[in-house]
Structure formats: structure tokens, C-alpha cells
Amino acid sequence: MSRFYATTPIYYVNGKPHIGHAYCTTVADAAARFHRLLGEQTYFCTGTDEHGQKVQEAAEKRGIPPQQHVDELAEAFRGLLPKLHITPEQFIRTTEPRHKAVVARALQQLWDNDLIEKRSFAGWYSTAAERFWTEKDLVDGKCPDTGQEVVWLEEANYFFLMSRFQQPLIDAIESGKMRILPANRANEVLGFLREPLLDLCISRPKSRLSWGIELPFDSEYVTYVWFDALLNYVTAIGGFGAEADNAATLGEGAAPASGDKGTFETWWPHVCHFLGKDILTTHAVYWPTMLMALGLEPPRQYCVTGWWLMDNTKMSKSLGNVVDPLSLKDTYGPEVLRWFLLREMAVGQDANFSEAGLVKRNNTDLANDLGNLVQRTTALVHKHFDSQVPTLPEDRDPSPLLTSAIHLASYLCGEDTPFELTRSAQQVWPVEKTVDELKLHVTLADIMTLVQRLNQVLASDQPFKTVKTDKDAAAVTVYHALEGIRIAANLLWPAIPHTAEAILERVGWTRGVLPLADINWGDLPEGSAVPKGAGLFPRYKLDAPKDAAKPAPKPAKKAKQKGLPEITIDNAIGYDDFAKLDLRVGVVKVAEPVRKSDKLLRMEVDVGELGLRQVLAGVAKHLTPEQLVGTRIQVLTNLAPRKLMGLWSQGMMMLAETDDGRLVPMRPDGDAPAGSKIA
């Protein structure tokens, strides 16, 4: 059985989590889940990087010990995961004793094998940038990055002899042993490796940096970020003697499951490192050479993700263009955010982030296509099939289009079934292929073609019609539609896990999410109960940006119909404009004159679920309080509140104004209760 060990970078705790962290982790989570669907044994680890100067300084600034400082920040990162429905097997922190022990053992081994050397080194040091510069790097004698003063500093440090592994690394990449996706990133690394590879400085004197892991062979130094951070990938799965510590720290059940050869060999090198393109060199050059020096295989696979842009520039605090996309999870829910992140961005490329884009993805993919499909299908079951999965009648074959949907599903699941390609599905790949290539956006698009095909089937088979004349025919369509939904939901589980599980229940499936190999069309048990429920994905409307260039108002459509006179509407509004109005039936509970006003009446109006609203209306000359109390009126409830005569008005009473200036309240006919929407 093949294995898949997914990692994210361990995130540096010098700030709060942002969309970049969330994205990379979400992709890794979804990829791990997809591999689980493929029947592979998977392990997924993320965590935090907690040493270094910036952390040390931040803690000093707050006047608290660094450990306390990082404990708090690590929690911010760890706490984000469940909010995004991300479920790693492990969360690792570099300040944990088990990890420090691994780092010490690894460094000692390299020292013993003469792969680490002490060298003295001199250069212009910039405190602000935390690094040395050469003479020609300097700009006007100052740090080229920060523009701050630099000082000439001479110090001895320890160097990892990385240069010795240049050729083995090139070979590993070119032979495909170390696979970097997307491919252009591999070229980038190879380009970097055309130049001579230098040795890597891996230490800092304690005088400059105390918050780090001490070198086992020189207590005057701590190790700098590389060995400290990158080795977490090995610690997490029990390398360098961490098995016992892991089991003790994580608990037996939570530690990586041991295979026949022990935990570390179980997972290494079946790893896929997910990372942003900004840390490609450290992961694809420093890290594999470190592993080679330690006698280990280089990582098998990398997935390099792009950046989310705002208005085509990188999101950055200094640019002030950060609207904290993460907060959108609170507005629209984690599943919608996950869907947007996974579906909108081609893995490896940059993409633009916008709330409008997220809303659009939600509305078109999730609400219109998927959610509505579930809704319309189960509605038929409730109306005509006693809320049970219909029984398939004998001797009735599915329609050709329905058959193609069935074939499409099994094709996605990996069977070599031919199916008819249509205009909207010209190219579809088996899930296994696109997941292997980590083109998850394509995987999701392909699965959605199944959803679209099912909508086509309903339009063409018309079960809502045939159910009246030929119930067996309707039963065939509805049964298979439910089955198609069940399989689509199963396949979508890696992206939208909670929703997928909810959909499975909705179609009467109780066996949960299955691996692809166990998905068989027709397993949905006839007669199982189909529960009722509300819509899965609400549609959202987003106000158009104020400054957006408004398209020229279109001339009103001319209604062409025989016998209907043509009219021209100069000030026509679209349905969307109308839909902005929240008109409700209200029941007047209290009505009284407003002091010092001969026009205004103050009312308290019950508008059902919206509660009691205070409404002021200028009708005192036309109506008495007695004519209003206890009666029903129409209220516009989402008009911006306004103060009149010192009193807030939280709604507008709808009135007809006659030519002679009388005001007549609009009274709802019938018995619609308070709060009913008027449309």
C-alpha cells in the first residue's frame, strides 16, 4: 500500500496567522484527504516554528519569558485549524523537548562525520536585517534592505558543508526521485543549482541570539533556523530516536502509526511538502542536502503554492490592502472559504482574492449547482416517494443521458468506462490522476461536471412530470439522481468535509465517506429514509463597490406579446434592486402621538422574527392611533434607521398617497402573520 505523508511549513510565530498560512494548510489537508479516498495510508502534520531573534525580541518587548510568548502564539495557529475544518494528525512545535533532542542528535552526527566546520567570517552586519552583507551589497554604506546602519563584525560560526551535495541533489531532481510540482518550480531550483552551491551557516553566537537550540558540541552557540525548523518533518514521524518521545508526548494513539518497519521508515521518504514559493530554496536545496548528509533519502515530493493577490499585488500589511480574508470564514463559513481557496486557485499559480469572487464561487458552484441539486431531488422524494429512496422498478432502464452520468461517475472513480463528453465536459480526468499531479482545482472541476450532468438529467428526464403519468420512470430517475449526489458528495469530501457528510445523510446514505475503490453505483439502499432539511448553501448578494464604473442603464426591454401595448419604462429597476427591499407584514402593538408634533405617530410594530420595531410615520392628520392598534400593515424593515423628533424610526410604513393628498395604509389581505415577507 502506498503512503502519503503531508506536511505544511511550520509557521513562524512572529505574527498572526493569515490567508497564506490558511491556504497552504487547507491544500495539504484536502490533498491528504484525497489520498485517503484513494485508499492510501496518510499522515498529515503541521505546526509552528518558535525560535529566533524576532521571537526573542517580541517577548522582551512584552516583558515575558519567550516560552510563554510562543505558547500563546502557537495557540493562535493551532486554534485556527478546527475553524477551517483542517484535521492534521499532529501539531508539532519546535520548542518541544522531543524536537530539540532530534536536532541535537542530528547535529552531533554531522559533527562526528566532519560535515560541519567552524570558520571565522567577517562582514558588514545589519542588526535590523539580521544578516551580513558584502561591501558591494551596501547602498550608501547602509543595509540595502532596511537602510539602517551596519557594523563591521568578525565572528566564528559553524557551517554545514552543503556544497558537497550539489551534484547528488541535481541528480535527485533530474531523475524524478525528488519531484517538484508544478514543474516550472523544479526548473527554478535547477537554475539555482547551476551556480556553485555554497556552504550553509547554521549557527549564531549566543551573545546575539539566545532563544534557540544549543549546539551539542559548543554551548556558546545556538543553531540557526535551518536545522532547527526543517528537522521537524523528521521529528514528527519519529526519526532520530524520536519514537519514544513522540509516543510519550502525543499519546500512543496520536503518534504516527507504526508500520512493519517502525514509524519513521513507514513514512519516510513518502512525504509531500506543501509550501509557498517564497521558501522554495530552503526546502528544495538546504533540506534535501541536510537529509543526504544525515544518510536519509531526500523528500519524494513538493507542492509549491502561489500567492493570493489583492488587486494583482501581493497582500501585505505595509500596503494596507489586507482585509483579512480569513475573517470571511466567519461570514460565510469555513466550507465556503475552503471551496473558494481550493477551486479558485490553480495550485502553484497566483490568484486574486476578493470577497466578490468568493461569493460568486459560493453562489454558482455550491448554491446553484450542488445545493439546489440536492434540494430539488430530495423535494421530489418527499412529495412523491414517501420520503424514502425509491425502489428501482424491474425492466426499466435509465435514459441515455442518465447512463452517461453513471459512466462519468465510475470514470472519475478510476474505472475505464467510456462516457459521452459534452460541451461542458470536454475533458475530464480520473480523480486519481489529477490528485497525483496535485491539480486539485482540476479535480474539483471534474467532480462538478458530475453534478452538472445530474442537473441535465433532471431537466431532460423530467421526473416531476413523469411522476404523474409513469411513476416507475420517475423512480428510475430519482433513484439514480440520489445515487449520483451521494457519489459526488463522497468525492467532494476532501474539499468540503462537513457539507459532504451532511449531503450523504440527506440522500439516505448512512455508511459515511468511502474510499474510491468501494464506491459502487447502485449501493444506495432502496427504501432508506430521506430526511428533510434546509438548504445547504445560502446564496449571498454582495453590494457592488461604490466606485465601480456603473454600466450605462439599459433601455427597458420591450415586452413583445400580441395584444399587449408596448410600454417604455424610463426608470426601470432590475429584480436584484427590488430584492434588496425587505418588506414585511407587521402588526401594530402600540400607537401614540409624538409630543410637539402634529404629524408624527409613534408605533411599535411586531414584525415576527425581526422582533418589535419602533416605527415613526407622518400620518397623524390622516389616522388616529385607534385606527392602527391591533391592525396589520406593511413595513419596509431594512431602511436605514433615522431619527425624527428625537426618536429613532426603525422601519417605514407603506402608504398610498392619493392625488388629493390623503395617506391610506397598505393593508395585507388574507391572514399572513406578522413577519411574513412581501415580494
Next chain:
RNA sequence: GGCUGGGUAGCUCAGCUGGUUAGAGCGAACGACUCAUAAUCGUUAGGUCGUGGGUUCAAGUCCCACUCCAGCCA
């Protein structure tokens, strides 16, 4: 400055080893339907495939130059 990749319909992009009228999604327009969350289904979109040369019976698809953009490195 060096290296790499890219400039294809309003937007986002597919177009493998050169070969019938250059494709999809979104948006837009029009039509159909009414089971459903005003949703769904269908039809339509004529874009000098960055610019200029070249190879070829034939180039978005190969070669050269130029230009613009992005990334990596220094």
C-alpha cells in the same frame, strides 16, 4: 544585469509530439422549463492566438529578432 516561464474571446485560462470552420468556465444576450435556493436546461459570443520576420504543402503550435509581464538569482 543573468536565467526561466509567459503574452490566446470582457475576465480566468485549455490548447500534447505543427494539419479540418481556434476551445472551456465565468460574465453577457436570447430562448425553454417549473421539481428546486430567481434556480435549472438549451442556443449564441466571430478573438489579426503580443509585434515583425523565417522554415513548411500547412504554424497559436517549430526557428530568429523585438516588446511587454511575472518569477528566480545576483
